[in-house]
């Protein structure tokens with residue numbers, strides 16, 4: 001059936017934004033986010049960290065999720081946080097789940113515009129591909145191994161998943177299943193999301209060049225296009241690009 005256009009019908013209440021952080025970045029990174037884009041998107045934004053912080057809770061209240069994940073940059077610890085993000089999203093009724101790191105600047109207005117422009121009624125996985133070729137991984141089933149190929153959105157640029165897809169992902173993203181899947185494939189968390197979406201569920205990555213990670217040089221984005229980008233990387237650069 002032809003898809004119904006779905007334009008302009010989105011507002012902030014359709015959005016769940018997960019920010020991944022860790023205790024040692026609460027001051028050095030998160031405070032700048034709180035003073036900038038999170039300040040304007042508090043209702044939509046949830047912080048996933050690994051240690052209780054009274055100052056942070058004073059600002060974000062119950063939008064701080066203190067996970068049991070280790071404060072480490074290991075695949076295991078980061079997958080643990082990604083799983084916590086999915087679990088928290090899935091108990092809401094929001095239409096979109098978006099993930100960003102704590103060194104991303106997010107332009108919530110540009111994000112709403114992008115999401116509002118998406119086709120309606122089918123599972124969607126939106127982001128910037130991490131590599132210029134699909135990932136090759138080896139799936140292990142007991143003794144048997146199976147090669148798989150898929151694209152994934154780089155987590156450091158931010159990505160979004162709609163409810164239709166998140167619901168289908170449930171068997172692999174809750175109750176320890178995400179961490180297990182990541183460990184079984186020996187893949188990082190963002191890559192595991194791509195594996196579940198594309199390799200397991202057949203939902204390919206919809207590419208958007210409006211997400212940006214530190215794999216790129218932001219100086220290459222023409223200045224007049226900056227306000228239209230959904231995410232930018234490097235807070236220090238964003239600071240002078242956007243606020244001076």
Ligand code: UDP
Nearest residue numbers: 020021022025071072073100101102103156
């Ligand atoms: N991070 C974390 N635990 C750590 C280190 C990093 O949760 O021990 C988070 C960090 O807050 C950020 C993301 O993982 O949201 C990526 O970390 P970073 O930007 O330091 O490294 P990158 O992978 O981008 O080089």
Ligand code: MN
Nearest residue numbers: 101103156214
């Ligand atoms: Mn980073």
